[in-house]
Amino acid sequence: MTAPANPAPSARRLRTRATLLAVLGEHGTLSRAEISRLTGLSRSAVSSAVTDLLDEGLAGETTATTATGRGRRAAAVTLRRAHALVLAFDFGHTHVTAAVADTTGALLGEATAHLDVDNHPREVLDAARTLADRALAAAGHTLDAITAVAAGIPGALDTRTNVVRAPSTLSQWIGMDPAAELGRLFGRPVTVGNDAEMGARGERAHSDGxxxxxxxxxxxxxxxxxxxxxxxxxxxxxxxxxxxxxxxxxxxxxxxxxxxxxxxxxxxxxxxxxxxxxxxxxxxxxxxxxxxxxxxxxxxxxxxxxxxxxxxxxxxxxxxxxxxxxxxxxxxxxxxxxxxxxxxxxxxxxxxxxxxxxxxxxxxxxxxSRLGLRSELYGAVDAAVAAAVAG
Ligand SMILES: [Zn+2]
The missing domain is CATH 3.30.420.40 (ATPase, nucleotide binding domain)
Structure with missing residues (x-):
């Protein structure tokens, strides 16, 4: 995601962004003027929020598809995959959390289990499936709604081969390909990164504007x-x-x-x-x-x-x-x-x-961190949203 050049105060920016995503989700394709009319937001606020969504790839822009009241053709904004949901995992050494989120990064459902992640990869993968079902149920959805999956793991992942490498606290995971394992479980493309990388992503996504x-x-x-x-x-x-x-x-x-x-x-x-x-x-x-x-x-x-x-x-x-x-x-x-x-x-x-x-x-x-222990989870959400939007 690209950070905006002129960030407004965070709370307002996030509210504007949520309003835009909601109105585009409901109406499909809209011109900036229509968004402004429907939301009551100023043209400049709409314009800057649309620019953010375009930069982030959450929306696309087409010309000559929507007629304004005066009959003039205007550029129209469409939400890409308006109803796409993603599944994100935070694997720690002693816990696994699964979360369902929408493309704004809002968490819709979540489930956590405490278990020995380092020494029991098979049980952990089984738990991941169960936790995903629980998070989906909490969000009121099924796996069919999920377009992308991402996970942070607490170990060294070789990006050339996708396998876990030493030095790693995940000694029983060394040689495993977590993205392939999770891909088999969920039948979706899976992005995997190490936990600190996901933490950096989470902090960027929630950097208070x-x-x-x-x-x-x-x-x-x-x-x-x-x-x-x-x-x-x-x-x-x-x-x-x-x-x-x-x-x-x-x-x-x-x-x-x-x-x-x-x-x-x-x-x-x-x-x-x-x-x-x-x-x-x-x-x-x-x-x-x-x-x-x-x-x-x-x-x-x-x-x-x-x-x-x-x-x-x-x-x-x-x-x-x-x-x-x-x-x-x-x-x-x-x-x-x-x-x-x-x-x-x-x-x-x-x-x-x-x-x-x-x-x-x-x-x-x-x-x-202002996110407590949740930077990694928010980062995995961010990675999954990026994959969903790109896909
Ligand atoms: Zn050492």
Whole structure:
């Protein structure tokens, strides 16, 4: 999707867009003047919203198909696949969410299951089918209404072969082609990308009306990966495995990583490590694994905030190099660690200010995702809509 050149305030823009999609969905083909008359929106508001829809490929324009009141032929706007619905999946390490959405990106139905995704690919695919049926039922539709499917998976996907590669937390998925497997289940073309890439797409699609062309989305969870939106495009790299920042080495750490190296970022700052340290700080000496309150609440406890801030500074040390290299406008932190909020973001900011060049550090906004844990799901919706519109 192309971001508009002159974005209006988001809420109004989204309302205008929804109104246009509704009126075009109802009437089929309309001139701009007719849209303005039917919706009560100003000609300029209609014109700018139509331009957005044309840019995004959601609408097409034809000339000499609609006569205006004065008998003059005017350009007419038609919604492409007005009633197309898409199916989107967010695969995490311990959950799968399915959602049904329309081409505006609005979610119509949703279903989630918690299960061991990494170790049981077959069961996960069965669950995907069941969850899709539940999401479709919630939306009041059947699979017949779905024109495209997209999924984000928490592992490295080789775009040359479509198969899952190591280093991957999805060890039982290595060598599998998730797009082909899901395609067999649903009988539709399926777009699959890694979760961080989908997160970057989700953040762009819900960027509050701001044009975002250079954004780094960090999924900070069991693994730590980055989705790179560069110059308005998702950057996947030569074989689709860009953004593996979890395996960038930190100086002065000797912790073994699951990739076989020592001192990787995710071996010291993954949610698993942060939780382990929080448990140690909050319940020193506890032998059993401790049930921790949600990270967002812990941020208010000074000792916990220190642990979280330290993880932020560690992640920020790696992000500072990325900031030096790519000069992004925004870094958005998602994943479970992103829910820790202020202490984490302050820690990251501190390291970026300390280690990145002042001019690039100053240019980057660093924030937690406003979508909570849903950036990946919204990104998968965005990818499915793009496929539906192109198809
Ligand atoms: Zn590693």
């Amino acid at each position: 701001q044009a975002v062309n250079d954004l780094i989305y960090v999924k900070a969870s069991t693994g730590i990966g980055a989705g790179l939106l560069l110059d308005g495009r998702i950057y996947r790299g030569a074989s689709g495995i860009s953004g593996e920042i979890g395996h960038i080495q930190l100086p002065d750490t000797g912790t073994w990583c699951r990739c076989g190296n020592r001192g990787c970022l995710e071996s010291v700052a993954s949610i698993v490590e942060v939780r382990r340290r929080l448990a140690h700080v909050l319940s020193p000496g506890a032998r059993e694994s401790v049930e921790l309150p949600p990270l967002g609440e812990l941020a208010a406890v000074p000792a916990a905030a220190r642990v979280i801030g330290e993880a932020g500074r560690t992640i920020g040390r790696v992000l500072a190099d990325l900031v030096n290299c790519l000069n992004p406008a925004a870094i958005v932190i998602g994943g479970e660690l992103g829910l820790a909020g202020a202490p984490l973001i302050h820690g990251i900011r501190e390291s970026v200010d300390r280690y990145a060049q002042p001019a690039v550090a100053e240019a980057v906004e660093i924030r937690a």
